Amino acid sequence: MNAPNMKSTESIPLVDLATQSRMIRDEVLRRMADVIDHGRYILGSEVDEFEGKFAEYCQASHCIGVANGTDALHLALRALGVGPGDEVITAGNSFAATAFAIAYTGAKAVFVDVREDDYNLDPSLIEAVITERTKAIIPVHLYGNPARMIEICEIAKKHGLKVVEDAAQGHGGEINGKRIGSFGDIACFSFYPGKNLGAFGDGGAVTTNCPELAEKLRLLRNYGQRVKNRHDMLGYNCRLDTLQACVLLTKMQYIEHWTEQRRQVALWYQEELQDTGLILPVLPQNARHVFHLYVVRHPERDRLMASLAAENIYCGIHYPNPLPTAAPFHDSVTYPMGLPNCTKFATEIVSLPMYPELTREQVARIADSIRALNLVEAKV
Numbered sequence: 450m451n452a453p454n455m456k457s458t459e460s461i462p463l464v465d466l467a468t469q470s471r472m473i474r475d476e477v478l479r480r481m482a483d484v485i486d487h488g489r490y491i492l493g494s495e496v497d498e499f500e501g502k503f504a505e506y507c508q509a510s511h512c513i514g515v516a517n518g519t520d521a522l523h524l525a526l527r528a529l530g531v532g533p534g535d536e537v538i539t540a541g542n543s544f545a546a547t548a549f550a551i552a553y554t555g556a557k558a559v560f561v562d563v564r565e566d567d568y569n570l571d572p573s574l575i576e577a578v579i580t581e582r583t584k585a586i587i588p589v590h591l592y593g594n595p596a597r598m599i600e601i602c603e604i605a606k607k608h609g610l611k612v613v614e615d616a617a618q619g620h621g622g623e624i625n626g627k628r629i630g631s632f633g634d635i636a637c638f639s640f641y642p643g644k645n646l647g648a649f650g651d652g653g654a655v656t657t658n659c660p661e662l663a664e665k666l667r668l669l670r671n672y673g674q675r676v677k678n679r680h681d682m683l684g685y686n687c688r689l690d691t692l693q694a695c696v697l698l699t700k701m702q703y704i705e706h707w708t709e710q711r712r713q714v715a716l717w718y719q720e721e722l723q724d725t726g727l728i729l730p731v732l733p734q735n736a737r738h739v740f741h742l743y744v745v746r747h748p749e750r751d752r753l754m755a756s757l758a759a760e761n762i763y764c765g766i767h768y769p770n771p772l773p774t775a776a777p778f779h780d781s782v783t784y785p786m787g788l789p790n791c792t793k794f795a796t797e798i799v800s801l802p803m804y805p806e807l808t809r810e811q812v813a814r815i816a817d818s819i820r821a822l823n824l825v826e827a828k829v
């Protein structure tokens with residue numbers, strides 16, 4: 450306990466996994482002991498059980514567990530028949546995996562700029578880049594904020610395109626009460642440890658309402674096998690581990706509670722960071738933002754991060770470079786030329802500490818440290 454006027458110097462990480470892991474440790478170990486005993490380490494009954502629960506959570510008819518979020522995206526595009534000669538439209542500010550998955554299929558990524566208010570794919574820019582080669586659109590629910598799925602799905606329908614949601618950061622997000630994971634043809638989730646629903650290692654899933662796509666995805670993740678040693682199509686080894694399913698099944702019981710805690714932390718930040726000069730997230734009216742990350746903006750981002758780090762408060766940047774700057778995408782199409790918003794935001798965004806167990810006092814301390822910097826008011 451600190452004396453009343455003594456400023457805490459306790460470290461505040463960007464993400465804290467240890468507290469939650471300690472809380473669920475015994476239950477996870479019990480479930481894992483069952484797996485060690487029954488011995489079905491690959492596609493054991495825990496995987497089926499998790500798939501059922503996660504499909505229900507996403508309000509989707511089917512869930513197929515896969516090895517990670519990148520594989521989820523890759524298999525989703527394969528299941529939709531995307532390949533060489535095709536183009537796939539996505540946002541220019543995602544994690545590299547979104548674009549890598551497109552490249553794995555041999556298709557070309559076409560990057561579109563993002564909106565100023567939610568940092569997500571701007572639907573008003575999409576039609577300008579649709580060509581006869583366009584096959585699909587991948588909106589990304591970046592930071593846990595649902596992308597404009599209603600507008601995007603309308604555009605896709607009008608032009609006969611498929612929609613794959615990159616929901617790696619969006620577990621539990623909603624638009625008008627409908628869950629992320631049930632809007633597009635296929636939605637792709639990551640269970641990387643730091644995600645809102647994270648495994649103790651890699652994991653991922655796809656959800657869909659289409660039984661034919663579900664069947665194809667099950668084959669794709671398991672060497673094209675419907676029955677053992679009969680390979681009906683070219684498949685891959687992209688299965689969700691039974692041991693990771695144990696972790697995910699345990700965490701599913703708390704996901705809603707943890708999500709509400711994240712949303713509460715975000716509200717504390719919104720209150721505490723008024724008048725600090727930062728541009729704060731715009732809270733969506735008709736959507737449930739699940740705050741995988743709490744991202745603010747300021748032109749003096751680097752000074753802000755260095756000052757907070759000097760006080761043991763650790764931030765991140767998601768992501769420091771627009772996707773077309775990555776070597777595999779140097780010859781990609783961007784719209785508008787050079788992605789002005791993505792490029793500007795990449796130099797200004799900073800992810801403040803965000804995890805369900807962050808306390809009001811910690812948020813207040815972070816805000817005090819930011820206020821002490823006397824940042825000039827950032828212009829939108």
Ligand SMILES: Cc1ncc(COP(=O)(O)O)c(C=O)c1O
Nearest residue numbers: 517518519544546547617639641
């Ligand atoms: C937006 C986005 N897409 C895709 C991925 C890839 O997921 P994974 O790391 O599980 O392969 C991630 C996370 O890492 C992500 O944040």
